[in-house]
Amino acid sequence: xxxxxxxxxxxxxxxxxxxxxxxxxxxxxxxxxxxxxxxxxxxxxxxxxxxxxxxxxxxxxxxxxxxxxxxxxxxxxxxxxxxxxxxxxxxxxxxxxxxxxxxxxxxxxxxxxxxxxxxxxx
Amino acid sequence: xxxxxxxxxxxxxxxxxxxxxxxxxxxxxxxxxxxxxxxxxxxxxxxxxxxxxxxxxxxxxxxxxxxxxxxxxxxxxxxxxxxxxxxxxxxxxxxxxxxxxxxxxxxxxxxxxxxxxxxxxx
DNA sequence: CCCCAAGTTCTACGTCCTGTAGAATAAAGT
DNA sequence: ACTTTATTCTACAGGACGTAGAACTTGGGG
Numbered sequence: 001x002x003x004x005x006x007x008x009x010x011x012x013x014x015x016x017x018x019x020x021x022x023x024x025x026x027x028x029x030x031x032x033x034x035x036x037x038x039x040x041x042x043x044x045x046x047x048x049x050x051x052x053x054x055x056x057x058x059x060x061x062x063x064x065x066x067x068x069x070x071x072x073x074x075x076x077x078x079x080x081x082x083x084x085x086x087x088x089x090x091x092x093x094x095x096x097x098x099x100x101x102x103x104x105x106x107x108x109x110x111x112x113x114x115x116x117x118x119x120x121x122x
Numbered sequence: 123x124x125x126x127x128x129x130x131x132x133x134x135x136x137x138x139x140x141x142x143x144x145x146x147x148x149x150x151x152x153x154x155x156x157x158x159x160x161x162x163x164x165x166x167x168x169x170x171x172x173x174x175x176x177x178x179x180x181x182x183x184x185x186x187x188x189x190x191x192x193x194x195x196x197x198x199x200x201x202x203x204x205x206x207x208x209x210x211x212x213x214x215x216x217x218x219x220x221x222x223x224x225x226x227x228x229x230x231x232x233x234x235x236x237x238x239x240x241x242x243x244x
Numbered sequence: 245c246c247c248c249a250a251g252t253t254c255t256a257c258g259t260c261c262t263g264t265a266g267a268a269t270a271a272a273g274t
Numbered sequence: 275a276c277t278t279t280a281t282t283c284t285a286c287a288g289g290a291c292g293t294a295g296a297a298c299t300t301g302g303g304g
């Protein structure tokens with residue numbers, strides 16, 4: 001069985017893209033472009049929102065249901081999974097993951113350290 | 123004592139910038155622009171390298187010693203520290219750090235988990 | 245069956261970042 | 275001073291994003 005390295009495109013988000021994703025993550029479920037526009041701060045054109053949603057779809061962050069007419073958009077994966085992907089991407093760029101983890105662990109607060117310890121035990 | 127939130131600019135690196143930083147990290151110490159150019163793959167102009175070094179300096183990733191004439195360049199912080207900064211930047215963009223850490227910890231291999239556990243004990 | 249309104253896709257443009265480097269300038273050695 | 279070496283200025287192409295008008299599509303109401 002061959003393992004195909006699925007190229008995870010460098011998923012860097014712009015400010016507006018980020019806002020849209022935050023919205024989709026905070027309010028799970030399917031949204032229309034108009035929904036999204038109304039929920040966003042500022043007074044954007046719907047086409048702007050649609051453009052951004054398309055780009056996010058191309059990046060694999062948003063899934064679209066184009067069944068009937070007001071198309072519905074939703075986050076393709078949870079915010080947590082997406083963020084973990086980013087973390088691993090960052091960690092994948094260094095030769096010594098553990099050295100980085102060492103510094104990272106050394107820098108977190110005691111409460112968070114406790115949480116991590118708990119997670120490791122289970 | 124007031125704590126000033128030092129604005130960590132979104133330190134996203136391009137490919138060449140990344141290559142230069144990897145070089146400075148892998149070979150610590152002060153390098154001239156020509157050193158860097160010779161060590162890089164491809165056949166770049168020195169001016170290109172100097173431009174990149176300047177941009178990296180502006181981003182705070184490189185420190186320059188402009189004392190005598192071939193200026194010397196070196197990484198401003200270790201690769202590990204820089205990467206930890208990136209990790210925290212990513213984690214700072216989510217409302218629930220722990221939820222992300224939970225998924226992250228859940229996804230690491232047993233060997234790495236052991237390493238983290240060891241780090242937490244000390 | 246045709247038109248309208250709501251919705252979607254195309255096309256476009258300004259801006260910023262990055263890779264790339266020539267031209268112009270400054271300094272150092274002989 | 276003159277030549278060589280190094281640095282700064284200026285520039286431009288390409289790509290990503292924010293932004294949105296123009297053009298096209300489609301489901302209902304006449």
